[in-house]
Amino acid sequence: MLDFYCQCGNSIFFNNTRCLRCERRLGFLPEARRLTSLEPLGDGRWQVPPAGSVLGRIYRLCTNYSDHNVCNWLVPEESPHCLCPSCRLTRTIPDLTEPRHHALWAKLEASKRHLVYNLMQLGLPIIGRDQDPDNGLAFDFLADRDANTEFTERLAGQAQINTGHANGLITINIAEADDVARARMREQMGEHYRTLLGHFRHEIGHYYWARLIDNTPRIDEYRALFGDERADYGAALQQHYSQGAPADWQAHFVTPYASSHPWEDWAESWAHYLHIRDTLETATEYQLVAAPPWQRDSSDFDALSHRWTHLAIGMNAVNRSMGLPDAYPFVLPARAYEKLGFIHRVVDGYENPAR
Ligand SMILES: [Zn+2]
Ligand SMILES: [Zn+2]
Ligand SMILES: [Zn+2]
Structure with missing residues (x-):
């Protein structure tokens, strides 16, 4: 930013x-x-x-x-x-007759604007439903009847719906905008990081997989790195939720959830790529890290990952000095960096006249 x-x-x-x-x-x-x-x-x-x-x-x-x-x-x-172009992407807003929903809607729109800004900065295509009725991007912000009791089941259901991102529709449970509900969910899932912005960055990853990888010459390299996405998605998620991630997940994946299926590995890696690009932009802007030694759109991912490692270690140390949890509570294996490098080439290689 x-x-x-x-x-x-x-x-x-x-x-x-x-x-x-x-x-x-x-x-x-x-x-x-x-x-x-x-x-x-x-x-x-x-x-x-x-x-x-x-x-x-x-x-x-x-x-x-x-x-x-x-x-x-x-x-x-x-x-x-x-x-505006960001608000036009929202197809369904929460029911505003429920008094709490206005504040949750505001947080959802704020995170979506942040996401849209990042995508614009990276020169990525943002094709809405108005331009592409079948596969264009749209957001549904939906509420459970009772966010406290149905939240878990709802999310499990949404994981199935994620396959629907092939058609561009992203559904977000508005309980994710409630800090208490989201923190409770983070504890239940044993996660170190769960944010509204992170959800948007993950879900948009599914949209770009369909746009930039599926049915393109990049699919072979994708499968070599992430695995074959034709594996049964429903069965893979069921296995993940019943048995958890494999013991050696840290050698291959950015997060335990990324190990569930090649689509989720892509979406989790994509989210991390957006974390890294946006946070590096912010840190560079505020002179917390040296400006990149290459031109803005250079494909030098090694230099980018080197700057990121330096920044992430520094951010975490600063947070600890403030008595806060780590800002970036992840340790990425070399294999995850290979995946991020592929995403970098996909993003960087995207030919967009707006750039
Ligand atoms: Zn707007
Ligand atoms: Zn997903
Ligand atoms: Zn002023």
Whole structure:
């Protein structure tokens, strides 16, 4: 995540809606991938101050910003859409007659915007249902009747639905946005890391597997590294949930869950790749690590993984100094780095005119 500044010079952050110093309204410009302060023109129209590549253009607030305060992105005045590119990807929002749901929805949208920003930064295609009705990306944010009692069963059911990511639909149980429910689940599953952003990064991995690997010449290299995904998915997950990961999983996988099936190995590895790219971008922006010694889009994965190892060790040490759990509670085996290197080549090699 990059660092952004208000026109008054104050630092502003990705989810902010107002500058805390000058109180100007803020909005994120998806096409420029930056947060900016705005000048009101009346009638719901806002102007970007005269600086940068979008100077002087007029915008509206995304309707989820103006009406629900669960977004902070902008829509060009002339756009036919009321919603921003991130909000347009949500097909089903939680039932807002339930009072707690608004806050959970806000967290879900915030994590999704973060994800969409990362995907844009990497130049990855984001094809919604409006452009591709059969396989386009869409999100359903669904609630159990009782998040406390049905959460576990619901997630087990969703693991089956994950195969449905071949058609681009991502379902997120909104209980994952509830910090207490998610922490309880993390304990039950014996996990060291469970975050809303992590869920989005994992699920989008299934979407990109279908887009970038399935039915492409890359499938052979994928199978050589991750295994043959034609193995029975339902049976593999059932075995994972009844018997757990194999004893030597740490020699091959990023997480125990990655050992369950080659699709899940890909999705878990993909999530880690996004953790690494975004966290390195942030750390570089704040000068916590040296700037990369290569051009931005270079395919030098060795240098990237070297910088990452250095940063992850440092972050964990800093967290321990604060009495907090490790920020990155994983030790990746060489085999996992090979998989990440493959993902890096897939992402880096993706030919997108937007880059
Ligand atoms: Zn300001
Ligand atoms: Zn929006
Ligand atoms: Zn999955």
